[in-house]
Amino acid sequence: MKRKISYSCLFLMLLFPSWTLAGDFGKDDPSGNPGEWYVGTNPAAAKQPILFVHGLNSSSNTWWNENDMYDVAYRSGYKTAFIDLYPQKDMWANGALLAAKLKEIHDYFGGKVVVVAHSKGGIDTQSALVHYGADRYVSKVITLSSPHHGSQLADLAYSNWAGWLAAIIGSKNEATASLQTGYMSQFRSQTDGSSGMIPFYTMGGTSWGGFGGSLYWGGLYLSGYGSNDGAVTIASSRLPNAQEVAIGKWDHKTVKEGSSTFSIFQSLLSSSPTHNVGSRKESALKANTSSFIRGGEYTKHSKESFWVEVGAERINIDWLATNVIEDVYLTSPDGEVTELKPSGKDQGSYFNGAIHHVGTVENPIEGEWKVSSLSKKPGAYLLNVGFTSPLNDDLGVTTTEKGVSIQSNMISGVTQHTMFEFYPKGKAVSQSVKGIGAMLNAGEGTYNLTTDIESDYKGKPFNRTIIQSVYLNQNGQIVKQ
Known part of the structure; x- marks a missing residue:
C-alpha cells in the first residue's frame, strides 16, 4: 500500500516531533504497518x-524523525520512497x-530504484533480490552498517547467561535469532x-557515542571482536563481492543520518552500475577473550563474583537490569566498596530498555571481586566485566563439532564448562534444547555456545566467558564464513 509524504508535512513533523506517520524508532513506540510504503515529494530535478x-x-519513520536523510535527499534533487517491513x-x-x-x-517510478538500507535492512534487501527474484527492480544497493556476517550482540542475547534478561524485555524474536553469527x-x-x-x-562506522550513551556499552563489548559502531563490527559490515565505500567515525545511529553520510555515497546514486568487486573478508567466528558474563533472575538480592588476574590494566563493569537499582556495589579484594551508578536505558536493538549500572577501575588489584545488588522489584540482570589485559591476546579458542577448546602458553589447569542452546533448522525458532558437554550432536541448526573458563595465570586465578554461535549443516559440519 502506497502513501504520499508531502515535503510541507515533513517540515511540520520536524517542527512538531509528535506528528509521525509510521511510529518513532524504538521498542516503546509501535512501528508502521508492514508492507506500506511512502513516496516523498518530487523535487524539481527529480533524479534517480x-x-x-x-x-x-x-x-520508515527512522529516515525523517530526528534524522535529516529525507531532507538531504530531497534538497539534493532525488525522488524518494520509504517502506515499513516487519521490525x-x-x-x-x-x-x-x-x-x-x-x-x-x-x-510507480517506471524504472529501477537504488536501495539505501540501514543495519538489518541490508540483509532483508539481499534476501529479496537473491531469494525472491526482486533483482530486476533494483539498480544497486548501498548498505549502511549492515551486519552481513551477523552480530555478536545477538549471540550474547541468546547465550546461556543473557537469555533471562533478553527474554523478559522481549529481545528474543525471529529477527534477533536470525542475526546470530x-x-x-x-x-x-x-x-x-x-x-x-x-x-x-x-x-561502516567506528564510533560508539559518548560514555554511558545508548551505544557505548555495546561498543565496549564488541571491541573484543574488533572496531565497531556500537552495534555492528567493521568486519561484519563488509559483504563478499561488494565494494566498501567508506569506514568513518559514525556510530550505528549517525551512519544513517543524511548530514553524516549522504555526501559520501551520493556519487554512486546516478552512476552507471559496475560489476561487484571483492571487499575485505574477515571471519565473524573470532572469539572474544576479554569478557566475563553472568546473569539470571532476582527477587531482591543478587550477588556475583569474579577473579582479576595479575597484570590486568583495566576492568569495565556493566550491571544491566530490567529496572533501576539504587544499591549496586562493587567490592575489591581488599574490601574497598564502590557504587555502580545508573547511566540510563539501553537503546540498542538487543537489550532495549534495560538499565545500565556502570563503573571502571584502572589498574585493579588481583584477586576476587564481588558485585551485589538490592532491588525493590523482581527482575533479571546481566553482568558484563570487560578486561583490558595482556592475557586476552594469549588465549586461543578453537571450536569444532567436538566442542570448544582453550589454548594458551601461559595458563595451566583449565576448568571449562560449556552450555549450548540448540535452535533447529527452520525460519523461526521452534524449540530450545539445552545441553552440557562438548559434542554438538542435536542435529542441523544454530548452536549458541556459552563456555565458562577458570584457570591460573602466573599463579593466580582468572575467569573468562566465551560466547559463540555456529551452524551445523545436515552433514554435521560447522558452516564457516
Missing part, C-alpha cells in the same frame, strides 16, 4: 529514485515482503554464490 529500508526494531521478523519474511513491494515501487554463516552460504549482477556497496 531512492528506496530507503529500515533495520531491526525500526520503521522483528527474519530476513526470509522481510525478503518476501520487500520483493513484492519492490515490484509496486518499480512500476552462526545463522548468518548459513545465510551467507546460501546467498553469496547467487548474488547476480546487482552491485552492492557497503559502509
Whole structure:
C-alpha cells in the first residue's frame, strides 16, 4: 500500500516531533504497518529514485524523525520512497515482503530504484533480490552498517547467561535469532554464490557515542571482536563481492543520518552500475577473550563474583537490569566498596530498555571481586566485566563439532564448562534444547555456545566467558564464513 509524504508535512513533523506517520524508532513506540510504503515529494530535478529500508526494531519513520536523510535527499534533487517491513521478523519474511513491494515501487517510478538500507535492512534487501527474484527492480544497493556476517550482540542475547534478561524485555524474536553469527554463516552460504549482477556497496562506522550513551556499552563489548559502531563490527559490515565505500567515525545511529553520510555515497546514486568487486573478508567466528558474563533472575538480592588476574590494566563493569537499582556495589579484594551508578536505558536493538549500572577501575588489584545488588522489584540482570589485559591476546579458542577448546602458553589447569542452546533448522525458532558437554550432536541448526573458563595465570586465578554461535549443516559440519 502506497502513501504520499508531502515535503510541507515533513517540515511540520520536524517542527512538531509528535506528528509521525509510521511510529518513532524504538521498542516503546509501535512501528508502521508492514508492507506500506511512502513516496516523498518530487523535487524539481527529480533524479534517480531512492528506496530507503529500515533495520531491526525500526520503521520508515527512522529516515525523517530526528534524522535529516529525507531532507538531504530531497534538497539534493532525488525522488524518494520509504517502506515499513516487519521490525522483528527474519530476513526470509522481510525478503518476501520487500520483493513484492519492490515490484509496486518499480512500476510507480517506471524504472529501477537504488536501495539505501540501514543495519538489518541490508540483509532483508539481499534476501529479496537473491531469494525472491526482486533483482530486476533494483539498480544497486548501498548498505549502511549492515551486519552481513551477523552480530555478536545477538549471540550474547541468546547465550546461556543473557537469555533471562533478553527474554523478559522481549529481545528474543525471529529477527534477533536470525542475526546470530552462526545463522548468518548459513545465510551467507546460501546467498553469496547467487548474488547476480546487482552491485552492492557497503559502509561502516567506528564510533560508539559518548560514555554511558545508548551505544557505548555495546561498543565496549564488541571491541573484543574488533572496531565497531556500537552495534555492528567493521568486519561484519563488509559483504563478499561488494565494494566498501567508506569506514568513518559514525556510530550505528549517525551512519544513517543524511548530514553524516549522504555526501559520501551520493556519487554512486546516478552512476552507471559496475560489476561487484571483492571487499575485505574477515571471519565473524573470532572469539572474544576479554569478557566475563553472568546473569539470571532476582527477587531482591543478587550477588556475583569474579577473579582479576595479575597484570590486568583495566576492568569495565556493566550491571544491566530490567529496572533501576539504587544499591549496586562493587567490592575489591581488599574490601574497598564502590557504587555502580545508573547511566540510563539501553537503546540498542538487543537489550532495549534495560538499565545500565556502570563503573571502571584502572589498574585493579588481583584477586576476587564481588558485585551485589538490592532491588525493590523482581527482575533479571546481566553482568558484563570487560578486561583490558595482556592475557586476552594469549588465549586461543578453537571450536569444532567436538566442542570448544582453550589454548594458551601461559595458563595451566583449565576448568571449562560449556552450555549450548540448540535452535533447529527452520525460519523461526521452534524449540530450545539445552545441553552440557562438548559434542554438538542435536542435529542441523544454530548452536549458541556459552563456555565458562577458570584457570591460573602466573599463579593466580582468572575467569573468562566465551560466547559463540555456529551452524551445523545436515552433514554435521560447522558452516564457516
